[in-house]
Amino acid sequence: MSNLFWFQSWYVKHSFDANIDVSFTTNADRGWKVVINLEKTIYNQLADYKYTNELSGLDWYRIELKDHVFTAEGNFTQLDFLIGKFRDLVGESDSERKRQDNFWDKDIQNFIFEDNNELITFLHYTCSKEIADQIIKTGFRFYDFDKSANESKNQSTELNYYHYILKQFGDYIVVISFSKSLYHRYLNEINSVNSSYTRVEEILTEEPTFLNDNSDSVYTLHNKYIKGYFNYYSKEIVKNESFDPFYDSEKFLQNIKNAYSN
Numbered sequence: 001m002s003n004l005f006w007f008q009s010w011y012v013k014h015s016f017d018a019n020i021d022v023s024f025t026t027n028a029d030r031g032w033k034v035v036i037n038l039e040k041t042i043y044n045q046l047a048d049y050k051y052t053n054e055l056s057g058l059d060w061y062r063i064e065l066k067d068h069v070f071t072a073e074g075n076f077t078q079l080d081f082l083i084g085k086f087r088d089l090v091g092e093s094d095s096e097r098k099r100q101d102n103f104w105d106k107d108i109q110n111f112i113f114e115d116n117n118e119l120i121t122f123l124h125y126t127c128s129k130e131i132a133d134q135i136i137k138t139g140f141r142f143y144d145f146d147k148s149a150n151e152s153k154n155q156s157t158e159l160n161y162y163h164y165i166l167k168q169f170g171d172y173i174v175v176i177s178f179s180k181s182l183y184h185r186y187l188n189e190i191n192s193v194n195s196s197y198t199r200v201e202e203i204l205t206e207e208p209t210f211l212n213d214n215s216d217s218v219y220t221l222h223n224k225y226i227k228g229y230f231n232y233y234s235k236e237i238v239k240n241e242s243f244d245p246f247y248d249s250e251k252f253l254q255n256i257k258n259a260y261s262n
Contacts, residue, residue, distance in 0.1 A: 003083040010092065014041055024079070031075035034082050039068040042165055043090055045147060047127065065089065091168035103163050103232040111230060111237050112175055113154045119177045119245055121227075122149035123162075127170035132229040135174050136240045139223040143216040145201045149176055167232070175227040178204070179245045186252060193260040203255035222247065 014020060018040040025033045038044055049065040061074035063085050070089065072082040087093050102108065112121060124140065126132055142148040150162050178200075186200045207220040224247035228239040 003080045003087055006087060006092070007083050010087075010090075017041075026076070030073055032073065032079045032082060034070075034072040034079070034086070036070040036086060037068065038065075038070060043168065044068045045169060046089065049089070061085075063089075101167070101232055102235045103167075105232075105235055107237065108230050108232065108235065111228070111239075112152065116154055118179055118181075120180055120183050121152050122176040123152045123166075124149040124174040124176060125166045125169035126172050126174060126229075129172060129231070132172045132174055132238070136223060136226050136228065136238070136242075138220070139205070139207065140174065140176060140221040140226060141218055142201075142221065143212060143218050145199055145219075145221075149174075163232075171231050171233050172229050173232060174229045176221070176225055177227045177243075177245045178225055182246055182248060186256070189253065189256055190259075193256060198256065198259045203252050203259065205255065206249055206251045222249075 011020065011022065020041060021035075021037040023033075023035045025035075027033070038046070046065060046068075048067070050063070052062045053060055061078060061082065062072065063082075064071045070086055072085055074082050084093070112123070122145075124135075126135075140148075150166060152159060152162070183200055186203060190198050190200065190203070201221055202219045204222055204225065205220050206222060209217050209219055212218050223240065224242060224244045226240045227243050227245075228237065230237045
């Protein structure tokens with residue numbers, strides 16, 4: 001299937017749920033310029049990305065994803081190629097489809113849901129092993145937990161739906177788990193001070209909060225709650241030796257008091 005033909009189908013499918021602004025323009029010096037705004041789509045969590053092929057002449061092209069906007073430029077022969085780069089970015093290239101998805105492998109499912117009766121589990125999709133290793137080491141950074149991780153219950157229909165929707169964000173899935181008793185204890189503590197704008201995940205940290213470039217507060221969930229990660233293609237499973245879903249700290253109560261005072 002040509003990339004242009006695929007793009008027509010992709011646009012029809014996703015424009016039912018969101019207003020997707022798309023533009024194709026040309027100029028005499030640069031050739032094609034493709035701009036696709038993903039802000040209101042399910043792809044709005046894709047990390048910023050930039051690549052320029054520095055070759056001169058007909059082989060030159062530039063790809064960028066910044067602030068949810070995909071931009072591609074190339075010569076007049078490369079429109080299908082540029083759309084193909086977008087197709088790769090959202091995980092729908094033919095090569096991606098031919099790979100065996102092992103999300104339902106028994107070992108992976110056991111890794112996610114062992115001790116399920118005692119734990120609340122969330123999954124975070126990421127694009128590289130290096131990022132997953134860093135999360136195990138230093139904790140999980142986020143500014144909006146609901147947009148960064150999805151609560152996962154051992155229910156096949158719901159789990160399959162969210163995996164299909166979220167897999168374009170990466171081949172690696174980080175497993176985050178809290179004991180139910182700990183989670184609900186701090187939820188009650190938050191409710192007792194009427195801090196309705198604070199999430200439990202935001203106070204389970206021993207690191208200071210900081211602001212990102214958009215002035216959003218960024219939190220670092222303690223790495224004790226990172227169970228590990230897996231690659232659903234290779235079936236590689238990496239466990240966090242420091243994982244402790246029952247971990248507690250005096251700092252957590254102080255975080256609630258600080259949130260309430262602010």
